[in-house]
Amino acid sequence: MYLKSVRDERKIIMAIRIGILGYGNLGRGIEAAIRQNSDMELVGVFTRRNPESVTIRTEGVGVYNISDLEGMKDKIDVLILCGGSATDLPSQTPEYVKYFNVVDSFDTHAKIPEHFENVDKNAKESGKIGIISVGWDPGMFSLNRMYAGAILPEGKDYTFWGKGVSQGHSDAIRRIDGVLDAKQYTIPVEKALEAVRNGENPELSVREKHTRVCYVVAEDGADKGRIEQEIKTMPNYFADYDTTVYFISKEELDRDHSGIPHGGFVIRSGKTGFNGENKHVIEYSLKLDSNPEFTSSVIIAYARAAYRLNQEGQKGCKTVLDIPPAYISAESADELRRKLL
Amino acid sequence: MYLKSVRDERKIIMAIRIGILGYGNLGRGIEAAIRQNSDMELVGVFTRRNPESVTIRTEGVGVYNISDLEGMKDKIDVLILCGGSATDLPSQTPEYVKYFNVVDSFDTHAKIPEHFENVDKNAKESGKIGIISVGWDPGMFSLNRMYAGAILPEGKDYTFWGKGVSQGHSDAIRRIDGVLDAKQYTIPVEKALEAVRNGENPELSVREKHTRVCYVVAEDGADKGRIEQEIKTMPNYFADYDTTVYFISKEELDRDHSGIPHGGFVIRSGKTGFNGENKHVIEYSLKLDSNPEFTSSVIIAYARAAYRLNQEGQKGCKTVLDIPPAYISAESADELRRKLL
Numbered sequence: 001m002y003l004k005s006v007r008d009e010r011k012i013i014m015a016i017r018i019g020i021l022g023y024g025n026l027g028r029g030i031e032a033a034i035r036q037n038s039d040m041e042l043v044g045v046f047t048r049r050n051p052e053s054v055t056i057r058t059e060g061v062g063v064y065n066i067s068d069l070e071g072m073k074d075k076i077d078v079l080i081l082c083g084g085s086a087t088d089l090p091s092q093t094p095e096y097v098k099y100f101n102v103v104d105s106f107d108t109h110a111k112i113p114e115h116f117e118n119v120d121k122n123a124k125e126s127g128k129i130g131i132i133s134v135g136w137d138p139g140m141f142s143l144n145r146m147y148a149g150a151i152l153p154e155g156k157d158y159t160f161w162g163k164g165v166s167q168g169h170s171d172a173i174r175r176i177d178g179v180l181d182a183k184q185y186t187i188p189v190e191k192a193l194e195a196v197r198n199g200e201n202p203e204l205s206v207r208e209k210h211t212r213v214c215y216v217v218a219e220d221g222a223d224k225g226r227i228e229q230e231i232k233t234m235p236n237y238f239a240d241y242d243t244t245v246y247f248i249s250k251e252e253l254d255r256d257h258s259g260i261p262h263g264g265f266v267i268r269s270g271k272t273g274f275n276g277e278n279k280h281v282i283e284y285s286l287k288l289d290s291n292p293e294f295t296s297s298v299i300i301a302y303a304r305a306a307y308r309l310n311q312e313g314q315k316g317c318k319t320v321l322d323i324p325p326a327y328i329s330a331e332s333a334d335e336l337r338r339k340l341l
Numbered sequence: 342m343y344l345k346s347v348r349d350e351r352k353i354i355m356a357i358r359i360g361i362l363g364y365g366n367l368g369r370g371i372e373a374a375i376r377q378n379s380d381m382e383l384v385g386v387f388t389r390r391n392p393e394s395v396t397i398r399t400e401g402v403g404v405y406n407i408s409d410l411e412g413m414k415d416k417i418d419v420l421i422l423c424g425g426s427a428t429d430l431p432s433q434t435p436e437y438v439k440y441f442n443v444v445d446s447f448d449t450h451a452k453i454p455e456h457f458e459n460v461d462k463n464a465k466e467s468g469k470i471g472i473i474s475v476g477w478d479p480g481m482f483s484l485n486r487m488y489a490g491a492i493l494p495e496g497k498d499y500t501f502w503g504k505g506v507s508q509g510h511s512d513a514i515r516r517i518d519g520v521l522d523a524k525q526y527t528i529p530v531e532k533a534l535e536a537v538r539n540g541e542n543p544e545l546s547v548r549e550k551h552t553r554v555c556y557v558v559a560e561d562g563a564d565k566g567r568i569e570q571e572i573k574t575m576p577n578y579f580a581d582y583d584t585t586v587y588f589i590s591k592e593e594l595d596r597d598h599s600g601i602p603h604g605g606f607v608i609r610s611g612k613t614g615f616n617g618e619n620k621h622v623i624e625y626s627l628k629l630d631s632n633p634e635f636t637s638s639v640i641i642a643y644a645r646a647a648y649r650l651n652q653e654g655q656k657g658c659k660t661v662l663d664i665p666p667a668y669i670s671a672e673s674a675d676e677l678r679r680k681l682l
Contacts, residue, residue, distance in 0.1 A: 029613070032613060032614055032615050033613065035615070036494045036495050036613070037494060057615055109682065112678055112679070112682050113675070113678055113679050116678055133682055138682045140488070140492075140623075142681050142682045143488075143666055144625075145681045146666055146667070146670055146677060146681050147481070147484075147666060147669070149670065149681070150642045150645075150669045150670040150671070151481075151635075151638050151639050151642050151669075152638060153377045153378060153671070154377050197628070199628075272370070272373060272374065272377070272631060272634040272635065272637070272638055273373055273631065273634055274373050274376070274398055277630075278629075278630035278631040278634050278635075279630045280627070280628065280629045280630060280631075280634075280635050280638075281627070281628040281629075282481075282625075282626075282627055283624075283625070283626045283627075283628075284485075284623075284624070284625050284626075285623075285624045285626075286621070286622070286623055286624075287538070287540075287621065287622040287624075288619075288621045288622075289618075289619035289620045289621060290613060290614065290619040290621075293613040293614055293619050293621075294492075294613065294619075294621050296613070297492050297493060297613055297621075298492050301491045301492050304491075319678060319682055320666070320682075321665070321666050321667040321674070321677050321678070321681070321682065322665050322666075322667055322674065323665060323666075324662070324663050324664060324665050325484055325487055325488060325661070325662050325663075325664075325666070326487070326662040326663055328488070328491045328492075329487055329490065329491040330491070330494070333662070333663065334454070336487060336662050337453055337454055337457055337660060337662070338453070338454050340483050340486045340487050340490070340662070341450065341453050341474055341479045341483045341660055341661075341662065
């Protein structure tokens with residue numbers, strides 16, 4: 001109620017009008033995040049599905065077919081692209097930046113330079129802002145790797161992920177014959193974390209950094225020994241890790257493993273001094289109950305930056321590395337200096 | 342050797358010419374940090390003392406009197422102001438930004454808005470860049486408070502300092518009658534840290550957040566009971582804390598407590614979801630062997646940003662909150678996207 005009244009008041013002044021394309025976990029996270037930001041309002045959710053089959057949670061806001069998007073280009077300040085990195089975003093982000101300021105969470109690290117070029121070209125032509133690869137990795141983790149590396153040029157970076165659910169690994173288990181459902185957790189190895197934190201600069205193998213724990217629901221009568229063996233020897237996904245497999249019931253899986261937690265650690269350990277005599281450790285970590293909701297919260301903060309940059313007349317593709325920190329905050333530069341510096 | 346040859350090569354292209362005003366712990370830290378950054382070179386050290394009484398560690402670089410500074414304004418790209426926040430910087434930063442791009446580490450939090458205005462006015466007139474309050478708190482801690490607050494608008498901030506040496510508290514002990522020397526460590530309370538990390542959002546008193554441990558060298562025959570009592574009841578400095586006092590010999594103090602370590606934790610705990618059902622914890626921490634050398638490393642990275650902003654024709658006062666992250670890195674935007682995002 002508090003939020004709503006504030007939002008209503010500010011709407012008159014400057015509410016940033018947000019559109020959501022794609023209504024999966026991320027789209028729902030964006031919808032929830034908008035409610036926490038009184039300078040934003042949701043204008044519409046766009047989907048490739050039949051709009052009538054999609055029910056959203058924000059009263060008075062419509063669901064539209066994706067084909068209606070272009071016609072609403074004057075009603076939306078920033079369009080959030082909530083599709084997947086494999087097939088949706090490589091085409092959607094360059095396409096929609098022709099009409100909108102956009103933010104995406106493109107996370108195929110190796111293809112970011114190519115994606116950047118595609119978005120940048122079209123954004124420069126349209127005069128819009130496209131912010132790509134927003135979230136926590138890529139995103140806040142990248143940012144922290146960059147800051148730490150610039151501050152301690154003589155040092156070593158470490159990234160650990162987890163404890164968290166890997167959708168890709170869970171899917172890989174589900175494709176095994178005899179498996180009804182599964183959830184896979186990636187867990188950083190505490191001993192490795194401690195060695196890094198102590199500034200020991202260890203060389204760590206894949207196996208030494210993370211373990212994998214799998215909760216598997218097997219079909220009645222399935223050969224559990226064979227399933228466990230198939231998981232543990234699966235190339236790329238599990239073979240290089242110490243993997244533990246637990247067979248549980250569907251009820252247990254639904255009761256104890258329905259969340260999508262994640263997180264991780266970015267650590268840089270470096271030296272300063274005329275003879276490198278002083279060690280320093282910079283650590284950034286996240287512990288997230290909901291991976292998609294946290295990613296959404298980062299995205300919506302950067303939607304604010306996209307809007308402001310565009311208002312200033314800037315255009316082109318940007319990443320979290322390019323954007324002045326204060327642009328993502330709802331508070332004024334004066335307030336930030338007074339309260340946070 | 343490797344660094345030196347790289348620096349020599351790049352010097353021809355674009356080395357950023359750095360001047361240092363003030364040669365205490367921070368000035369020496371800046372001198373050491375310049376050696377780790379191949380795109381920078383030290384042009385001179387400036388002092389209020391007799392230059393002949395100051396010996397620096399970089400061969401071929403001169404020590405000058407502060408009165409020579411103005412005459413060298415075309416030889417220096419960025420002047421680093423290494424004086425204190427109490428009396429030096431409030432006058433030096435607004436003064437020298439008339440002639441130079443400057444970076445300071447002004448850390449009197451309450452006076453930052455006033456200092457900002459003073460520097461901004463003169464910098465806008467001179468066409469130079471002045472970056473103030475650079476270091477870790479204010480500095481990297483401020484930045485992390487800002488990012489975390491923008492991402493999780495419904496949440497709570499915590500800052501813990503230590504384990505580290507507080508110069509102010511050590512000085513306060515040294516002023517007690519019968520004390521020859523002393524070192525004071527500020528230590529975060531582990532139980533409080535854990536409660537915050539668990540997302541419990543505790544309300545913490547001053548006493549519940551930090552403890553203070555003092556190592557004191559007393560004069561022969563001094564009343565140690567009285568000294569301990571004076572420390573523990575000292576208003577503002579110790580009275581509100583659980584304080585432990587150890588009396589040790591001068592030899593032990595010099596052997597075990599000659600370093601200037603510090604560090605700390607910035608933690609934000611917040612909620613997302615339609616009903617605030619998901620908790621998230623963002624934590625940034627530093628563990629520093631040398632407080633002044635780490636501060637110097639942050640400053641020198643921001644000197645790069647000052648230079649670049651000025652090259653672009655920007656002017657005025659900036660803080661870490663205003664500066665695009667990539668501006669502090671020696672690597673190009675392309676490289677950063679490819680390697681770190």
